Amino acid sequence: MKLINQLSKETGLPIATIRFYEKSGLFKGQKKKGNTTNNYTYYDDAVSEKLYLIRDAKSVGFTLSEIKELIDALYSKRISKSRKIEILNAKLLQINEKIKELNGVKKQIAYLKSEVEKYDC
């Protein structure tokens, strides 16, 4: 079980950002039970996994609410299996869409680059 500092070093995300994500309901840490002196929050490996997913999904244009929907579909116990599969399939389609768009943009830039190479001075 990790403290927030370790989580931050692992993922490269600032502590404040991790706190913000937790507050946004993307995952939850745990408080230690019993007569402890402090109020620290502990995180397990599943949280790290979610943070990596958040980080990568964000960088390719998913919003936090889309990512929350995704994480819920993957881990929540209050969503039926069939509904989960439904959501996950939709996300996979969305990802394929994004890959198509990226290839489109790439092609466009490559073409325009060749134009720049040919004519521009």
Place this chain on the structure above:
Amino acid sequence: MKLINQLSKETGLPIATIRFYEKSGLFKGQKKKGNTTNNYTYYDDAVSEKLYLIRDAKSVGFTLSEIKELIDALYSKRISKSRKIEILNAKLLQINEKIKELNGVKKQIAYLKSEVEKYDC
């Protein structure tokens, strides 16, 4: 030459958004010269192209300032050819990165989906 309404219909972007992009320096329309009665702005096909590029690049996680840099590298006359090529190559690398990340996220989701299918009830 098109008016903003036509541009909006073409690209699916709201008029206010197009105005915002123009104000942000992503492209420029032209005013008609001479003794005209109105103050309308006209746009050519190059602007449409830029808007499509903006739309797609945004949806895959590029920020407006990254997109501005890209558009400047493609169309500006105040940037040297070698510098343009440099910027364009960097953008192409960034796109390859994003494609990699997307495939990573896709793989991860597909894997977790198979887990959901196996064990979840």
Place this chain on the structure above:
DNA sequence: TATAAGTATAAAGTATACTTCATACTTTAT
């Protein structure tokens, strides 16, 4: 010809995603 629809502009407002600040307590290092 009037009225509805389109265009221009500036400014204020909103949503998202953080980031910083202030305060207070806990743990670690010297």
Place this chain on the structure above:
DNA sequence: ATAAAGTATGAAGTATACTTTATACTTATA
């Protein structure tokens, strides 16, 4: 044992990317 570093929490502040509002003028349509 005390100073430095880590953690918690709530609130305020900031950046980006729009979106809405208000006002005024122009063009198209019934």
